[in-house]
Amino acid sequence: MAGAGSTQGFINYLQSVEKSHNVKELVGIYREQKTVALETQFSEVVALKPGIKDFLGLLVSKGYKLAVGTSTARHFAEKILKGAGLYDYFHAIIAVEDAPRTKPAPDIFLKALELLGGNVNEAIVFEDSKNGVESAKNGGFDCVVIRNVGKNDSVVRNAPYVIDDYTALVSQFS
Secondary structure, three states: OOOOOHHHHHHHHHHHOOOOOOHHHHHHHHHHHHHHHHHHOHHHHOOOOOOHHHHHHHHHHOOOOOEEEOOOOHHHHHHHHHHOOOHHHOOEEEOHHHOOOOOOOOHHHHHHHHHHOOOHHHOEEEEOOHHHHHHHHHHOOEEEEEOOOOOOHHHHHOOOOEEOOOHHHHHHHO
16 A cells, blocks of 8 residues: 555645634544545545555565554544555554654654564565655665655656565465
């Protein structure tokens, strides 16, 4: 699964509202609208990459510990993961409120390692955003970039590992 582009969504939102709101009010209104969108238009807001469920299931069956490290709020992350049927694959969910700094700082991924009891040499980060890829690099992680055509082309151009979806990984790990 790839991020839904919270930053771009928030920018689009800011461009559509009155300028009379303060920042706290704007964030609150945006979160309300995002909640409504997730509840009423989930399939239009969240798109799963082909093969993701098979890949996660395969990794779990082989004993790998999996975590989500996201710069979004926990309640949104959990709503998305549960709605997509992915929540139960993960041993830990690290959200923006769980780390002192957000991406591109590596804190979210380092917190995941701490919770899973692993080390950076045993971990791979799957990311689709510039800040996420930078976060992985800043933490010393290997990173696989998930291509989102037209949305992260500049990130993909500089990445050593790129996938379009998870289907090829399923056959490689089987």
